[in-house]
Amino acid sequence: MAQVEATTERIITADAETVFDALADYKEVRGKVLTAHFSEYEVREGGDGEGTLVHWKLQATSKRVRDCLLDVTEPSDGRLVETDRNSTMVTTWTVTPAGEGKSRVVVTTVWNGAGGIGGFFEKTFAPKGLGRIYGELLQNLATEVEK
Numbered sequence: 001m002a003q004v005e006a007t008t009e010r011i012i013t014a015d016a017e018t019v020f021d022a023l024a025d026y027k028e029v030r031g032k033v034l035t036a037h038f039s040e041y042e043v044r045e046g047g048d049g050e051g052t053l054v055h056w057k058l059q060a061t062s063k064r065v066r067d068c069l070l071d072v073t074e075p076s077d078g079r080l081v082e083t084d085r086n087s088t089m090v091t092t093w094t095v096t097p098a099g100e101g102k103s104r105v106v107v108t109t110v111w112n113g114a115g116g117i118g119g120f121f122e123k124t125f126a127p128k129g130l131g132r133i134y135g136e137l138l139q140n141l142a143t144e145v146e147k
Contacts, residue, residue: 004113006127008134009106014145016078016103020095022145023105024049024080026072033140037133050074054082060129088112105141107134 012019022029027047034041039057046052052072059065068089070082080093089111098104109130 002113002115003110004126005108005110006130006134007106007108008131008138009104010135010138010142011098012103012105012138012142012145013101014103014142015101016095016097018145019103019105019141020078020080022141023093023095024052024072024074026052026054029141029144030054033137033144035133035136035140044069046072049080058133060126060133084111105138107138109134 022033025048026043031041034056037059039059040055042055044053044055050073052070054070054072055068056070057065057067066084066089067086069085070091071085073081073083075081078095080095082091082093084090089109091107091109094106094108096104096106113126
C-alpha cells in the first residue's frame with residue numbers, strides 16, 4: 001500500500017484567528033461550508049475544535065463513498081487535525097497569517113491507498129478529485145468569513 005496525499009491551499013481575506021475559529025466551529029460553521037460531496041453531517045461530541053467527534057459521508061466519485069468518523073485535535077496553534085476512526089485517513093488544516101488581514105489555509109489529507117493497479121489509479125486521480133472538493137470547501141469558507 002502506498003500513501004496517498006492531497007493538498008490544497010487558499011489565501012483568505014480574513015485574519016488567521018477568525019479563519020481558524022470558523023474551521024474549528026463544527027456546530028455552526030463547518031456544516032455550512034461543506035460541499036455537496038458531504039452528507040449525513042453530525043457532531044457527536046464537542047463541536048468546537050479539540051475533543052470534537054464528527055461524522056459525515058464523503059462522496060468523492062459516483063462510486064466511492066467514505067463513511068468518516070473523525071476525532072478532532074489541535075496539536076499546535078493554527079493546526080486542526082481530523083483523524084478518521086474508520087480508515088487511515090488523516091486531514092490536517094493549517095492556518096497561518098499571510099499579510100495584513102489575510103491568512104493562508106492549507107489542507108492536507110493522507111491515507112494508505114490500495115495496492116496494485118487500483119492503487120496506481122487511486123494515487124494518480126484521488127488527489128486531484130479531493131483537491132477540487134477542498135478547493136470548493138475553501139471557497140465556501142472564504143465566503144463565510146469575508147462577510
